[in-house]
Amino acid sequence: MSKKFLFGVAVFLLIMLVLVPQILLATDRKDLMSVATSIALNSIIAAGVWLTFYIGRINIGQGAFALLGGYVSAILIVHYDVSFWLSLPLAGLACAVASVLIGLPILRLRGVYFAMVTLTLTEVGRLLAQALSLTGGPKGITNIPPPGALEFFGLTIIPDFAELENLRLGYYYLAVVLMIICFAGMWRLVNSRLGFLCRSLQQNEELASSIGVNVTHLRVLAYAISSFCGGIGGAVFASIVQSIYPNTFPIQESVNYMLYCFLGGLNYVFGPMLGTGVLYLGWDFLFILGQYQLLVYSTILIILILFLPNGLLSVRLPGMKRV
Amino acid sequence: MEQIIFNGLFLGAQYALIALGLTLIFALMNVLNFAHGQMYVLGGYMTYLVYGHLGLPFYLGLLASAVTLLIVGALIEKFLFRPVIRKSVREESTMLLAAGLAFFFDAVLLLLFGQKQHGVPKIMDGIFKIKTETIRLIVPNDRIAIIVLAVVLIVAFILFMQYSKPGRAMRALAQDRMAAQLMGVSVERYGMLGFALGAMLAGVVGGLLVAITGVSSGIGGPISIKAFLMVMIGGAGVVPGAIAGGFILGMLESVGLTTLRDYGDITYLVIFAALMIFLSIRPNGLMGKPWG
Numbered sequence A: 001m002s003k004k005f006l007f008g009v010a011v012f013l014l015i016m017l018v019l020v021p022q023i024l025l026a027t028d029r030k031d032l033m034s035v036a037t038s039i040a041l042n043s044i045i046a047a048g049v050w051l052t053f054y055i056g057r058i059n060i061g062q063g064a065f066a067l068l069g070g071y072v073s074a075i076l077i078v079h080y081d082v083s084f085w086l087s088l089p090l091a092g093l094a095c096a097v098a099s100v101l102i103g104l105p106i107l108r109l110r111g112v113y114f115a116m117v118t119l120t121l122t123e124v125g126r127l128l129a130q131a132l133s134l135t136g137g138p139k140g141i142t143n144i145p146p147p148g149a150l151e152f153f154g155l156t157i158i159p160d161f162a163e164l165e166n167l168r169l170g171y172y173y174l175a176v177v178l179m180i181i182c183f184a185g186m187w188r189l190v191n192s193r194l195g196f197l198c199r200s201l202q203q204n205e206e207l208a209s210s211i212g213v214n215v216t217h218l219r220v221l222a223y224a225i226s227s228f229c230g231g232i233g234g235a236v237f238a239s240i241v242q243s244i245y246p247n248t249f250p251i252q253e254s255v256n257y258m259l260y261c262f263l264g265g266l267n268y269v270f271g272p273m274l275g276t277g278v279l280y281l282g283w284d285f286l287f288i289l290g291q292y293q294l295l296v297y298s299t300i301l302i303i304l305i306l307f308l309p310n311g312l313l314s315v316r317l318p319g320m321k322r323v
Numbered sequence B: 001m002e003q004i005i006f007n008g009l010f011l012g013a014q015y016a017l018i019a020l021g022l023t024l025i026f027a028l029m030n031v032l033n034f035a036h037g038q039m040y041v042l043g044g045y046m047t048y049l050v051y052g053h054l055g056l057p058f059y060l061g062l063l064a065s066a067v068t069l070l071i072v073g074a075l076i077e078k079f080l081f082r083p084v085i086r087k088s089v090r091e092e093s094t095m096l097l098a099a100g101l102a103f104f105f106d107a108v109l110l111l112l113f114g115q116k117q118h119g120v121p122k123i124m125d126g127i128f129k130i131k132t133e134t135i136r137l138i139v140p141n142d143r144i145a146i147i148v149l150a151v152v153l154i155v156a157f158i159l160f161m162q163y164s165k166p167g168r169a170m171r172a173l174a175q176d177r178m179a180a181q182l183m184g185v186s187v188e189r190y191g192m193l194g195f196a197l198g199a200m201l202a203g204v205v206g207g208l209l210v211a212i213t214g215v216s217s218g219i220g221g222p223i224s225i226k227a228f229l230m231v232m233i234g235g236a237g238v239v240p241g242a243i244a245g246g247f248i249l250g251m252l253e254s255v256g257l258t259t260l261r262d263y264g265d266i267t268y269l270v271i272f273a274a275l276m277i278f279l280s281i282r283p284n285g286l287m288g289k290p291w292g
Helices: A003-027 A030-054 A062-080 A084-106 A111-131 A167-190 A193-203 A205-210 A215-241 A251-264 A271-307 B002-029 B036-053 B058-087 B093-113 B141-163 B165-175 B177-182 B187-213 B217-234 B239-259 B267-281
Strands: A150-152 A155-158 B127-131 B136-140
Touching (some): A003 A030, A030 A215, A084 B267, A193 A215, A271 B093, B002 B141, B002 B165, B136 B141, B141 B187, B165 B177, B165 B187
C-alpha cells in the first residue's frame, strides 16, 4: 500500500465520519442527513451487484435479496424479539444461504440470460412477499422498533437508538460505518488471490476452468457475498423506515443498483459508491424540476453513457496515470 | 375451457409479436432492449392519436405507429447504440443506455399523455358465436380481427426473414457476425434495419392492442418484463423460439388466471417459479443457441 493511497483513505474517512455530519448538522437540513444515509446504504447494496459484475454476470436481482434481508430482520425483531444487532448478520446470512441455493442452478446461465433470470427473481421476491402470511402479505410489516443498545460484558458499545438525541445522525453513522466496512472488505477481496480468480472468470470461464480454477465454487461464493451485502443493506433500510412492504424494493430499484455500478465504472472497486452518490444526489436535486424530473434525469443519464460508456472513474485528468 | 384457450391464443399472438421484436434486436446487436415495452406504449399512443383522436381509419393508425417506431428505432440505433457499442470496454454498457432510454420514454409519454388510460372506439362491432354440443365459444369480432392481423404479421415477418435479401443478411449476421461481415454484409446498415424493425414490431402490437385494452403510460415496464420472459422460454435470438415463447406465456397466463383464481393472485409467481426450474434444466430455453 502506497502512502498516497493511505492518505486518500484517511481523507475519505475524515470527510465521511466528521466533515459531512458536521456540515449537515450545521445547515440543519434533516432531509439531507437521510439522503446521505440512503446513499451509504444503497452503495452497500450496489457493491454486491458490482461483485457479480466482477465475475462477468449482469445482476438485476439484488432487490430480491435486499427485500429478503429486510424481511428476515423485521420478522426476527418483531415476532421473535431478537436484537437488531443480531438480526443484521442473520439477515445477511439468510440471503447468502438463499443465494447459494438459487445460484447453483442459475449461475450456469450467462450474459443476457442471467440478467433476465435475475430480473424475474426480483419480481418473484415481491410476489412471494405478497402471497405469504409470514410476511404480512401486501400490508407488510410495520412498527419495527429502532435498534436497541449493544452491550458487551456490561460495556455499552452502541447506545439504544430510541434514546438517541438525534436518531438520524445515529442511522447515518450506522450506514456509513457499514459502508466503509463493506468497501474495505471489497477492496481487500479484489486485491487478493480470490480477486484474481474472479477476474479470470470475467475474462474467460472455460479457460479459467481448464487451468484448474473451481469455477462453480467461485461464482457461487461471489454471488453469496453479493447477496450478503444486499441483505445487510435491506435490513438496515427496513430498520430506518421502520417498515417493509413487498414493494419496498421493486424492479426499478434492482435496475437502479445496476445503473449505479455502470455509472461508477465496472472495473473500479469504488465505482458503485461514486455512482450511487452521483445518481442518487442527482435524482434528489432534480426534484425541484417537478414533473420534468424524470425527463431531465434520463436525458443526463443517456448523455453520460454516450460520452463515458466505461463509467465516471474511467475519466482521467491530464497527467494522471492510466490504470 | 374453449374460452380459456381462445384467450390464450389472443394473448399469445400479441406476445409473440412483441417477443419477435425483442429477439431480433438481441440477435443482431446483442442488446437487451429495456425500452421495448415503452416502444410498445409509444406505438399504442400513435394509433390512439390517429384513430381515436383524429378519427382516421384504424389501418392508418397502425401505419402511423409502424412508421414512427421505424424511424425512432433507426435513429436510436444510429446515434445512441452504435457509438456506445464502439466506445465501451464491456458490451453490457448498452444495458445502461437501454435502461436510460426506458426512463426517457416513460418521462416523455407521461408528460405528453398523462397518467390516464386512453381508449379508442371499437374497430368492429358484433360477436362471434359457436355453439355445438362440444364447443361453446362467444368472442367479440374485434378480438378475432386482431388475432388475424397479428398472425398475418407474424407470417409476413417470417417470410421476410426467410426469403428477402435483407432478411437473409440479418439471419447471417445473427448466426455469425464475423463470417457475415467477411461475405460483404454491411453490419451497420443491417444492424440499423434490424433495430428499426424490432422497434416497429413493438409499435404495431401497441397499436393493435389499443383497440382492445386501450393504452396508459405506465404499462411499458411490465410489458418489457413479459417480453423477457417469452424470450427466455423460447431461447434468446431465435425467431421460432420467440413465437413459441409468446404463445406459451399467453396460454399459461390465460389458464393460470382461471385455474389459480381461488388461491389469490399467484399466477405470475407460479409462472416465474416454473421458469426458474425450467431454465436450470435447459439454460438456453426451448430453441436457444448455446450461450446466446
